[in-house]
Amino acid sequence: MKTKKWRFMSVILVFFLLLAGCSYGGDSSNSSGEQSEGEGTGSDPKKGGKVSIPIVADPTFNPWHPNAYAESNVVNRVLFSGLTQPGKDLAPSPDLATKWETSDDELEWTFYLRDDVLWHDGEKFTAEDVAYTFNEIVLNAELGANNSSYFQKVKEVQVVNDYEVKFIMESPVAALPAYLSFNTEIVPKHIFEGEDPWELTSFNKVNPVGTGAYKLKSYTSGQSVVLERNDDFYGDVGLLDEIEYKVLPDVNTHVAQILSGELSIFALDDLASIERIEQAEGVSVFGRETPRFFWIIVNHEEEKYQDKRVKQAILHAIDRQNIIDTVLKGYGTIADAGIAPALEEYYTDDVARYDYDPEKAKELLAEAGWTDTDGDGIVDKDGEPFSIDFKIGIQGDLEAVSQMVQQYLVKIGLDVKLNAMEWNAMIQDVVVNRNYEMSLNWWRYPADPDLSAYMHSANVKGNNIPHYQNPELDKLLDQGAQTSDVEERKKIYIEAQKLMAEELPYIFLWYPQEAQVRIDKLKGVPDLAFGDALHYIHEWYIEE
């Protein structure tokens, strides 16, 4: 009898403990989540204070190093400077270069450099540093530098004088100033010369020397990187005393730490906890447009996907707005082509659109010859059922999204097998070996509408993973890439967007918005995506 009583009491106790765990945080919901920027209300910006930014792993202080991933980009962007940077309208604006011009045949770009820039070790920055960075690192194919594919058309960089360089091109690249603003910072020749740029651990891991608004103060592997104000900065000297990057591998920790005030700002990838943050006091979430699009790709090497009606049917079958509302919590807009609304100048929504319409989808499939003849719920053609091997990598919300997509496609009679793989294994299978039939992922690209890398037939071995080939689209993309006149380019890319929406080289899903989480005390952050706002970190300040 005694044991029975105890068992009962134990059950009660467990129940209470679980209840205590679950009900946590339900009562702090009195502040409004999204609020307008508080710039107008505050006092003047003042010096002092620090911000804390999470990174998921140890950084490599060399923007070109093949191991410099996202966690390195956010540090290097502050330590170093590029020739250009994304302006507050995302168009390339001056940084180390004050102005630039192109020759009439667009095969030579001249960049005029600032003459008042010092490296963090006191040496003077000159054109030699730019030439070294490009000729010896970026254009050295053996090194396989990060992002070097953007500069494939650059033959060499010539020094004209100390503060003037020429980029000699094989063919015109209108997007060059935009590419130069995206993770392409200049490194010091006087330190790298004669060294293997990847093996120079004393720089890459210990003591980086940049030209940025903040310089390295301390770095402890696995813990933190602390930067301090560079008082010799060539632009407006920073207001914050320090920038601290905390190495925090677990994303849940990021959320916990911004709620407890131990972090200041970051872009939230997994939106599962967004409501809790929106409700918290002292923290706000801002939706920011970014040049990104989510996509489904089908392998165009397979015959059944060469019929565009099949791709159109897939798009009609998916209730994209529902996925945006539920999984993305509203942070996104439906995409019909690849150029994101973040690129205001070039974006158009005046293209073919695909509403959620499963009946229409079935009709399109039937037109393409796919009907359910044997009544097993799966459409077939010439006796072959339409089955799809759908491979995705597990990261962020990709799996949740893909499960919904799978359900929608099953409803129109496609037999979809979802294969969610570990990220690196997916890259190996889908990106490197091209051993896939359907996949779902996203691209992020520099703030320029040139999407050749992803859908031009010249890049079927590169990032044109769907193996899409269309001479008409190639022609438009080539024209756009080679035209630097903005008005002219707009026309070309509007044309290109209409064609993309009709032909679907990618099955476009949506343009996600970045959910930027930020403590309210942090001011002066421009209305840009987090990564771009970092270029303006010298304007950030803390309001007590």
Add this chain to the structure above:
Amino acid sequence: MHTSIPNKKYSGGDEVLRFLLNRLGQSAILLLIVTIITFFLINLAPGGPASTMRMDASPEERQAMVEKLGLDQPIHIRYIDWITNALKGDLGVSFTSSEPVVQRIAERLPYTIELTVFTIILSITIGILFGVISAIKRGKAQDHVINFFSVLGLSVPAFWLGLMLILLFSINLGWLPSSGVGARGADFNFWGWISHLIMPVLILTTTVLPNIVRFTRSSMLEVISQNYIRTARAKGAKESIVLYVHALRNALIPVVTIIGVLIPRLLSGAVITEAIFGWTGIGTLILEAARGRDYPLVMGVTVVITVVVVLCNLIVDLIYSRIDPRVKNV
């Protein structure tokens, strides 16, 4: 890992030496097998260092990476290279950071040792105490309460409990920092250090403590039903002396074994706990190594962990024969 032959008499030092040499020989073979298996497993796992590059890396960029890291060589050649260098004490250079693997491990190990020492001290003192109480008060309220919390501690997942503690102590109460190891070196201060330790040690203790409690309890129960305890009571010894001198000493022998198993488990890095609390020990290093397909680092950590496990077992066996003369190592 121990063998015991109870009926021989203990006879001097050179047998201990022989035992040691014997065991070290076995350990070397074990280590070799572990490295072979690990090396082939990680190299054959899908995805490689070139696939950890950003998704839009070009095929040329990936190829350059593969060549630079020497991954275009056949796998058995690479293993032979690795083991030859490892025997010379060179565990290679980390793929992701270009720093020597030995250095990266040496940076992280002290933090994990710190966590282990505190966890073990806390777990042993509380664990043995509760185990004894639970055994003496068998079937009474105290026993049930201790038992209940032991089961709870064993079954609650560390990541959940960790996040709940962060919610409570860091976010709602604001008493403790939610992650990190605190300032070291010049900025070191005692409270900063302890405050960072509290939550991770607490989490690890909840996973380790129940094992010790339950082992102590069952071992104690077994001992107090033995004849010699009855004899001790019969000759009129005080109950406290019977329990703490006669019983506990013998009851602790199996407990030493379980502690010997728990220490290497903690030293090899509590991956989840370390990740949640941003504790920069071996656990987070394992995570980084695996995520970045950093083969040399994975191998290095594997070697170090294997050595730790082997050594701990060896030490336990030696201690064992000391506290229980009947146990002899051969």
